[in-house]
Amino acid sequence: MKLSTFAAAAVVGTAIGAPLGGNCPRGPPAPPAPPAGGPPAPVGSSSSAKTDALAVKGALNLAAYALSHGLPNTVCTKENASVRREWSTFSPQEKKDYISAVQCLTKKPSKTPSSLAPGAKTRYDDFVATHINQTLTIHGTGNFLSWHRYFTWAYEQALKNECGYKGSQPYYSWPKWAADPTKSPVFDGSDLSMSGDGAPQPGRNNTCIPSNDLCQISLTPGNGGGCVTSGPFKDSFQVNLGPVAPVLTDFTPNPDFTGLGYNPRCLRRDISKAASSKWSTDEQVSSLITDFKDFASFSTRMQGDFPNGFLGVHTAGHFTAGGDPGGDLFASPGDPYFYFHHAMIDRVWWIWQNQDIANRQYAIGATITVNNQPPSRNATLDDIIDLGYVGTKPVTIRDASNTLAGPFCYVYV
Ligand SMILES: *[C@@H]1O[C@H](CO)[C@@H](O)[C@H](O)[C@H]1NC(C)=O
Ligand SMILES: *[C@@H]1O[C@H](CO)[C@@H](O)[C@H](O)[C@H]1NC(C)=O
Ligand SMILES: *[C@@H]1O[C@H](CO)[C@@H](O)[C@H](O)[C@H]1NC(C)=O
Numbered sequence: 001m002k003l004s005t006f007a008a009a010a011v012v013g014t015a016i017g018a019p020l021g022g023n024c025p026r027g028p029p030a031p032p033a034p035p036a037g038g039p040p041a042p043v044g045s046s047s048s049a050k051t052d053a054l055a056v057k058g059a060l061n062l063a064a065y066a067l068s069h070g071l072p073n074t075v076c077t078k079e080n081a082s083v084r085r086e087w088s089t090f091s092p093q094e095k096k097d098y099i100s101a102v103q104c105l106t107k108k109p110s111k112t113p114s115s116l117a118p119g120a121k122t123r124y125d126d127f128v129a130t131h132i133n134q135t136l137t138i139h140g141t142g143n144f145l146s147w148h149r150y151f152t153w154a155y156e157q158a159l160k161n162e163c164g165y166k167g168s169q170p171y172y173s174w175p176k177w178a179a180d181p182t183k184s185p186v187f188d189g190s191d192l193s194m195s196g197d198g199a200p201q202p203g204r205n206n207t208c209i210p211s212n213d214l215c216q217i218s219l220t221p222g223n224g225g226g227c228v229t230s231g232p233f234k235d236s237f238q239v240n241l242g243p244v245a246p247v248l249t250d251f252t253p254n255p256d257f258t259g260l261g262y263n264p265r266c267l268r269r270d271i272s273k274a275a276s277s278k279w280s281t282d283e284q285v286s287s288l289i290t291d292f293k294d295f296a297s298f299s300t301r302m303q304g305d306f307p308n309g310f311l312g313v314h315t316a317g318h319f320t321a322g323g324d325p326g327g328d329l330f331a332s333p334g335d336p337y338f339y340f341h342h343a344m345i346d347r348v349w350w351i352w353q354n355q356d357i358a359n360r361q362y363a364i365g366a367t368i369t370v371n372n373q374p375p376s377r378n379a380t381l382d383d384i385i386d387l388g389y390v391g392t393k394p395v396t397i398r399d400a401s402n403t404l405a406g407p408f409c410y411v412y413v
């Protein structure tokens, strides 16, 4: 079977052991999408007003909490906490500096032994290899949010410490550009973007989620599908690892079934209004933050409920770029947009935590297997997050639960 989507999480549990990413024939044409579960979303609007208002309310709560309880960590002060901002608020120079640092990471040698991941050629690839290697223990699990928080932070630190970047990791606000992501400065294709859409590949089938064999949610293809045609990641950027669970049909298979073999190719995208305009709107994001009050339901809702036709902002945000490796649950960090998306995932968790700090700062839930398949023990705050050859020291979920404590010292606006 071929897992054709990102969110293969729903079927990954049952697919372990089956060859992933094999080029099997496609099933029958996709049935029409079932009616969407969840709150009705105004399709086509671009506003982040409600989400941003919750962020402000959360920041005020955080300030009040710090006044009454003190800051959790004496080395992280109000003055020197770094501030993560939306890419559209970056100055041209700040954008240049960030893009150069990412390009720098793709020119430094890998630290992953080639015996373990022959496809990990660059320092950038170390992050992709680690994500591929751990995919089945970091999605649909209790460590999903904390693992990706630490991973995104480790990438930001590599940009700073190994490539001289002075700023903070930017995020991409899904709702702000929900109607048309190509209007955002992340995807507008300019020299100061993260490159735009892929070359048009007409005549493609819908993308089925969680897989072509199990089409619970169907997304119409966008206007891309091929190699990105503009911007800084057009020619000089090379994807080396994966795919493992490709969404495009004409993919180049990895020589190793693990996806860790060497598979040099271009960055492909299929920017999807179908995903963004319906599934990552201001309504969707603000409802997620306000209506899901315990950790497990919040984290699970964020990752989608495909049998009930609900995509969730996590999968929607990945499919906003889609393509290869962006649409691949395993290899998606091979598209540098990954870190913009996961900074937004992290921001939404931060906003959620700040709505009720006493109860949510160190909340935990869910188990240690994908959607609890096979059934496993509950995740705990003492569980270890180890990023392997990314090279940062292992931390606990507890350490990764507070952006002003543990290894961290940052906030969002
Ligand atoms: C922040 O300031 C504190 C107190 O001056 C200092 O100990 C700490 O190293 C600083 N942290 C950063 C990340 O600059
Ligand atoms: C993959 O994970 C295993 C088990 O944790 C570890 O021993 C191995 O070094 C990892 N491989 C890579 C490429 O990170
Ligand atoms: C679309 O799906 C049909 C039916 O499964 C298949 O025959 C066709 O090859 C697919 N087209 C592409 C471009 O994948």
Ligand SMILES: *[C@@H]1O[C@H](CO)[C@@H](O)[C@H](O)[C@H]1NC(C)=O
Binding pocket: 365, 378
């Ligand atoms: C795991 O968590 C669930 C939900 O919070 C709880 O009902 C259950 O008792 C926990 N299991 C164990 C073994 O602690």
